[in-house]
Amino acid sequence: MKRTWLAAAAIAALSSLAAAEAPRDVVTLDYHKGKGLVAAAYQGGEVVVWDFESGKVLHMFNAAGPGATRNKPLARFSPDGRNLAFTTEGEGGLTVFDLEAGSSKVIVPRRLLYRGLTALSWSHQRDAVLVAIGRDIALVSTSGHIEWQRRLETKSLITDVVWHPSEKFYTVVTDDTVVSSYETISGRVTGTSRMDSTALGTDVKIGWDTDGSIIMAEIKGKSLAVLDPDTLKIEKQTPCNCIDFAWSPSGKEVAATVPPNIEIFSPGGQKVREIHTTFEGAGPVFWTDDAHLLTAFSDAGIVLREARSPKVIRTFALPNGTGH
Secondary structure (H helix, E strand, O other), X not given: OHHHHHHHHHHHHHHXXXXXXXXXXXXXEEEEOOOOEEEEEEOOOOEEEEEOOOOOEEEEEOOOOOOOOOOOOOEEEOOOOOEEEEEOOXXXXXXXXXXXXXXXXXXXXXXXXXXXXXXXXXXXXXXXXXXXXXXXXXXXXXXXXXXXXXXXXXXXXXXXXXXXXXOOEEEXXXXXXXXXXXXXXXXXXXXXXXXXXXXXXXXXXXXXXXXXXXXXXXXXXXXXXXXXXXXXXXXXXXXXXXXXXXXXXXXXXXXXXXXXXXXXXXXXXXXXXXXXXXXOOOOOEEEEEOOEEEEXXXXXXXXXXXXXXXXXXXXXXXXXXXXX
């Protein structure tokens, strides 16, 4: 009996230690101007929502701990700011939380995530979200109804998916750096190109500007490229040890986190300035307006900073004692 009790105690202690030591780096950031909310998804599984003005924590989801699925930690506000979609562990794969009603619903159960959910993109025209699961793209409503699901004809895995602002088509990139656009209604390929013929298992991110006339792609830790909006072939490629990038609301600039600094690029892919920071490591970046950036760095730190100087305006911190 004593031996059994000691074994149980040891397991409990190890579980607690693993949770306490779960990675705390921020993986994704989001901001909703109309609702005044900031959200972050952490490597250890936690999702946190802050009030933008006060920096107060409003919601916390997912206890930090060792990952049980292949889901990428994601948290994205719906266009109207009412809902927050985020990846979870356990039986919930993708959950939508109604921030006004305080209720949640699993819209993509874990049983469908055999390869993990790696990207999502909210529709601005309906209550639905595009999700990337392995080689599949699905359009899922906030009620959990799968409107359609399509599999890419590739052996590579999807790393990102984004709507074109018109939503007449969406763009997908896989870990072999192949970027492709598909008509939303028919699923027909409208353009495709491979950025790096030698790359495999690579983390690639894509993003359209606000009017849908320019698309950029980032091969993590290697380059930032401007692509032709129709053919998706590279028009300009700049070497860049980029971790993440984001378009400004006006579409006039692109910010990229390049450890340990932030580099600002023109829409044409030309580097225009650099913001020096005192942080080690780097994480995601997000514009709150054309003059300010949210940046996330290692050890759970999130700050609001000016986009033209190193000045930090506000810090968004986790409550003491979180992370287990």
